[in-house]
Amino acid sequence: MKVTFPHMGNAWIVIQTLxxxxxxxxxxxxxNSKQTLTLGAKLAPEAACLPLKLNLGNYxxxxxxxxxxxxxxxxxxxxxxxxxxxxxxxxxxxxxxxFDVVTLEPPDGSLRGLAxxxxxLAGEKNSWASILKALxxxxxxxxxxxxxxxxxHAARPRLADSQETERLYAEGKKRLAQAMTVKGIQDSVRxxxxxxxxxxxxxxxxxxxxxxxxxxxxxxxxxxxxxPFTSVGIEEELGRLGxxxxxxxxxxxxxxxxxxxxxxxxxxxxxxxxxxxxPFLSHFVGGHGQETVGAAxxxxxxxxxxxxxxxxxxxxxxxxxxxxxxxVQETYQVxxxxxxxxxxxxxxxxxxxxxxxxxxxxxxxxxxxxxTSREGVSVVGER
Amino acid sequence: xxxxxPRALFYYDYFPFWAGFFYHLGIEVETSPxxxxxxxxxxxxKTSDETCLPLKLLAGHIxxLKDVDAIFLPRMVSMEENTYNCPKFLGIPESLLxxxxxxxxxxxxxxxxxKGQRQVLKDLRILGMQLGKSGAEIHRAFLEGHxxxxxxxDSRGGEWDFEEKMREIEYVTxxxxxxxxxxxxxxxxxxxxxxxxxxKITLIGHSYLVQECYANLNLLQRLRxxxxxxxxxxxxxxxxxxxxxxxxxxxxxSHAKQIYGAGNKFVEDPTVDGIIYLTCFGCGTDSMVQELxxxxxxxxxxxxxxxxxxxxTxxxxxxxxxxxxxxxxxxRKVREGYVSAYGECLDSxxxxx
Numbered sequence: 008m009k010v011t012f013p014h015m016g017n018a019w020i021v022i023q024t025l026x027x028x029x030x031x032x033x034x035x036x037x038x039n040s041k042q043t044l045t046l047g048a049k050l051a052p053e054a055a056c057l058p059l060k061l062n063l064g065n066y067x068x069x070x071x072x073x074x075x076x077x078x079x080x081x082x083x084x085x086x087x088x089x090x091x092x093x094x095x096x097x098x099x100x101x102x103x104x105x106f107d108v109v110t111l112e113p114p115d116g117s118l119r120g121l122a123x124x125x126x127x128l129a130g131e132k133n134s135w136a137s138i139l140k141a142l143x144x145x146x147x148x149x150x151x152x153x154x155x156x157x158x159x160h161a162a163r164p165r166l167a168d169s170q171e172t173e174r175l176y177a178e179g180k181k182r183l184a185q186a187m188t189v190k191g192i193q194d195s196v197r198x199x200x201x202x203x204x205x206x207x208x209x210x211x212x213x214x215x216x217x218x219x220x221x222x223x224x225x226x227x228x229x230x231x232x233x234x235p236f237t238s239v240g241i242e243e244e245l246g247r248l249g250x251x252x253x254x255x256x257x258x259x260x261x262x263x264x265x266x267x268x269x270x271x272x273x274x275x276x277x278x279x280x281x282x283x284x285x286p287f288l289s290h291f292v293g294g295h296g297q298e299t300v301g302a303a304x305x306x307x308x309x310x311x312x313x314x315x316x317x318x319x320x321x322x323x324x325x326x327x328x329x330x331x332x333x334x335v336q337e338t339y340q341v342x343x344x345x346x347x348x349x350x351x352x353x354x355x356x357x358x359x360x361x362x363x364x365x366x367x368x369x370x371x372x373x374x375x376x377x378x379t380s381r382e383g384v385s386v387v388g389e390r
Numbered sequence: 391x392x393x394x395x396p397r398a399l400f401y402y403d404y405f406p407f408w409a410g411f412f413y414h415l416g417i418e419v420e421t422s423p424x425x426x427x428x429x430x431x432x433x434x435x436k437t438s439d440e441t442c443l444p445l446k447l448l449a450g451h452i453x454x455l456k457d458v459d460a461i462f463l464p465r466m467v468s469m470e471e472n473t474y475n476c477p478k479f480l481g482i483p484e485s486l487l488x489x490x491x492x493x494x495x496x497x498x499x500x501x502x503x504x505k506g507q508r509q510v511l512k513d514l515r516i517l518g519m520q521l522g523k524s525g526a527e528i529h530r531a532f533l534e535g536h537x538x539x540x541x542x543x544d545s546r547g548g549e550w551d552f553e554e555k556m557r558e559i560e561y562v563t564x565x566x567x568x569x570x571x572x573x574x575x576x577x578x579x580x581x582x583x584x585x586x587x588x589x590k591i592t593l594i595g596h597s598y599l600v601q602e603c604y605a606n607l608n609l610l611q612r613l614r615x616x617x618x619x620x621x622x623x624x625x626x627x628x629x630x631x632x633x634x635x636x637x638x639x640x641x642x643x644s645h646a647k648q649i650y651g652a653g654n655k656f657v658e659d660p661t662v663d664g665i666i667y668l669t670c671f672g673c674g675t676d677s678m679v680q681e682l683x684x685x686x687x688x689x690x691x692x693x694x695x696x697x698x699x700x701x702x703t704x705x706x707x708x709x710x711x712x713x714x715x716x717x718x719x720x721x722r723k724v725r726e727g728y729v730s731a732y733g734e735c736l737d738s739x740x741x742x743x
Binding site for chain 1: 437438440441465467472474475476477478480481484485486487488500637638639640641642643669671672673674675676677678680681682685
């Protein structure tokens with residue numbers, strides 16, 4: 008049995024760790040690319056959402072490395088993701104790929120069924136204690152990854168050389184992927200923090216315009232915001248434009264809530280979002296629709312300069328959220344932009360919109376500067 | 391008190407319940423007029439582009455409700471155990487508040503059968519408090535609504551006509567005798583006369599698309615002129631449950647479950663000559679179910695056509711496709727399904743054969 012799984016941003020590092028520490032043979036599919044999407048879009052129903060198309064592409068690319076079993080999580084929420092496992096199984100079978108699909112969820116609410124599925128994957132040689140230990144370790148790694156990612160978010164607008172920042176990020180991810188002990192994880196996080204700090208110290212002297220960058224909160228559908236290929240590298244792009252990015256959902260927050268059913272909070276827990284969303288959307292709508300609205304409110308209250316909502320075309324919960332967001336925008340006077348991605352999304356289009364949005368956000372602060380300077384040279388005129 | 395009930399989305403499946411409910415409480419229910427161009431245009435203006443046609447229509451119908459004391463927009467979370475409605479149902483009323491005229495208040499109620507009847511009654515009592523009705527009254531009204539819904543569902547099938555039935559119900563709920571709407575009586579007369587039709591076509595789709603004769607350009611009526619039409623809405627629940635096999639995981643949307651189960655039944659039925667799947671652009675649940683059903687159809691070699699509606703659907707295009715499809719089905723029937731042996735290999739992945 009060779010297990011494979013769909014990509015979602017950095018999730019592969021965590022999933023690979025989990026399977027490897029249980030001695031399960033695992034195939035990490037090639038990273039999401041245009042090729043992946045083309046392969047997936049060919050098989051997927053035209054109106055399906057983008058993650059489904061990428062998932063299918065991932066599996067087909069993993070076949071080349073001998074993968075024969077797919078592991079995916081499920082759910083019974085009204086979001087389509089809950090049905091991915093089954094529809095992917097049928098589509099792949101129809102297309103002539105013979106995969107075994109294991110959906111990690113309690114079938115019809117039976118925990119026994121879930122235990123059987125885990126047992127099927129883990130084989131007989133792993134005890135429950137070692138499975139739990141592996142889960143815990145993977146979870147710790149997940150939190151560490153999120154910490155690193157958040158540091159990079161802060162570093163991007165502050166470090167002078169953007170390519171150097173990306174290199175540090177890649178290196179950090181590599182170190183974490185290889186860490187196999189708790190201490191190793193802690194050490195990697197510490198060393199990344201240190202090297203980022205060093206770089207900032209080195210660059211700080213000649214760049215004080217980076218002192219207080221604009222802050223933009225990114226909200227929306229989880230797959231799209233976690234996966235840089237799907238989001239067309241929006242975080243990196245914004246970082247390069249000198250914007251500090253924060254995100255509503257981090258991987259471990261989702262894992263803690265969705266897979267551990269709230270037993271573990273994760274980095275940046277998503278538990279508080281529904282209460283923030285209450286005045287605007289009082290009922291959950293599946294997926295992360297309510298969380299999106301809640302996160303927008305939270306970012307607005309924290310004084311973020313702007314908010315960007317990101318979701319794949321035809322995503323049902325996010326469409327509901329999108330139709331509520333104008334009221335958040337009005338209440339808190341915070342600009343919110345909605346970006347929708349699908350298989351035809353082009354890099355240049357997104358880039359142009361981001362630049363325009365950032366320009367708009369920068370304008371009020373620039374106006375202040377120009378006005379004070381006018382006063383300084385005592386030009387006649389009213390404010 | 392007069393409550394406005396938009397003739398869209400949940401109207402098509404659950405109106406009898408609400409009609410009975412409010413009738414018992416002595417509250418007059420005013421439904422918006424049937425969809426026409428103005429309603430659609432108003433709806434388009436007040437909703438985001440990404441949302442689906444039925445929701446856009448709902449926004450239009452909300453604006454068409456004039457002279458009412460409140461607009462009723464229930465949040466129908468779930469209609470049976472272990473299922474949900476589409477997320478867009480769950481987002482009502484918040485996602486549509488922009489379409490509501492500012493001077494009219496919105497009444498809402500959560501209906502969530504996942505948590506059982508107790509919870510449903512509890513949520514209805516909250517609505518009752520807003521209306522100034524006691525818990526006991528709400529309970530009786532609930533039973534009355536339930537009865538109406540049951541009666542409505544039992545009466546479906548055969549020569550049954552949706553609009554006629556609805557008019558009956560609306561007539562009662564209006565209580566005060568008013569002139570009945572005349573403008574859509576064209577529908578009725580013809581289809582009862584020549585019942586001897588050779589073709590048997592199944593029209594699959596959400597009730598709010600199949601019965602929405604403005605948005606679907608009178609598709610149902612056009613079909614009925616040429617063929618005997620089966621609707622999945624008329625299939626009994628037990629029948630639906632019996633045809634859900636082949637899925638390892640239960641579908642968790644109630645509409646999708648009905649569409650797949652009933653659709654599957656017709657796919658397997660050898661007397662059905664062709665299947666038309668009516669969907670709308672951006673429908674999330676249909677994007678999955680359509681694929682599942684298409685696979686079943688391919689296996690059974692049934693003629694199959696998918697019609698996707700949106701606000702730009704043109705009549706000529708629809709009619710051409712419909713005629714071509716019916717011609718094909720008819721020809722296939724005459725020649726007893728004989729297709730050249732080359733055909734299968736050339737076109738094994740298309741939806742038709």
